[in-house]
Amino acid sequence: MVWIEELKEHVGKEVTLKGWVYNKRDSGKVRFVLLRDGTGILQCVFVDTEIDKETYGLADSLNQEAVVEVSGLVREDTRAPGGVELTARSLKLIADSADYPITPKEHGIDFLLSRRHLWLRSSRQHALLRCRDTMIRTFHEFFGDRGFILVDPPMITPTSCEGATTLFEIKYFDDVAYLSQSGQLYMEPAAAAFGKVYCLAPSFRAEKSKTRRHLTEFWHLEPEVAFLDLEGDMELAEDMLLFVVKRLLERRPDELKLLGKKVEGSEEHLKLLEGLDKPFYRLSYTDAVKMLNDNGIKMQWGEKFGADEEAVISREFDRPVFVHRYPKASAPFYMKEDHADPDVVLNFDLLASEGYGEIIGGSQREDDLEKLKAAIQRQKLPREPLEWYLDLRRYGTFEHSGFGIGMERTLAWITGVHHIRETIPYPRLIDRIYP
């Protein structure tokens, strides 16, 4: 048995393949069956005068997504999609498939999401999930090459790490527990143990967000590095993204092109990615507010950026932009305050270009025990469940920084797809956990 992706090595030879019927076309006494085996699509040609009646009749009656075994001669042919086709000699029906719902025609998003398990078979989803595979492997390679240790965080946690945001509550024997929103608090101790660490795990957010940038379950990559300051943290994020973007352009050009089909501005988007280089732009929160005010948007220092504000900022630049040093008042307790300006913290958001919004959020962590205690008190968080976290500041505290990056948002930005629900095999959305 041969896979379709290997066929170029079998030109001129007889082979046997198994696969699903992707589509069927006919013309007079010729039947064209498009066979899909997961590694590619192959056109199988059945000619009435060259094979027996039974085989031809079977080819003529095949249903979409029926499983078949085909044998025949592999030939190069420019008329075939992919350049290689099969002159079929024999055909066996292994399993039939009646009334396959996803026909080669347009469908609505509700219909497709309800049939996600079948939708995965279509070419666009193939391209996207192949890019996802390459992207995730590349992230691992990037950190592996730099000596980072992969440390897996727990997904069942006793408390929230950032307090306010909504958590999924679960029953834990006779107690309550929560699904993790972030592995960060667990990466900081790991950084004290191994120096350079990262994790890649799902994070869960019970926010009732209904936008193209939100999932209730997403894959969260979080590096944490000892003896690294905010500037170093941004440089790490920059190097990482460049490495991953370059790799995708290199290894998945066909998939990126397919995904750009029928998408307005996709050529410009790919050119932008090809030209992507260091350094990304850096803009302090304070300067960003000034910039927005100069653009006629009224806002006070201290207010948060909304989607509109972020879009205005990212549209000003042709590369991703780091916005750093946000007001301390609305920052999570673990972010380190800036010695130069105690009203701000040493953190950053990375806004992707073209309105994709925030894909990375990071910070230098507060390493002063007293300041951290004060921040916990100020935000009215319970101290007792965080004692273990405070131990890091008691037993050899150290300067350290890290960030979190969402795999789905990053993939959406690189591939140019509009909604992140297509960038994960089985998206979990508000009011949608099937299939």
Place this chain on the structure above:
RNA sequence: UCCUCGGUAGCUCAGCGGUAGAGCGGGUGGCUGUUAACCACUAGGUCGGGGGUUCGAAUCCCUCCCGGGGAGCCA
């Protein structure tokens, strides 16, 4: 939670007070190289549920359910 758009054939949609429509998909037939093939014929409907207005409601009003897009929040 709020704002907004929508629910009509298996799918995508048109119809928006007066006999339920198209394209695709299904079925049948035709065509010796098709590229979401094409051509002809054909079957297929409780117009999301309930209530109301009207001589008459898919169409107007109320209500509920379901879905899309967005806001807040975030990766």
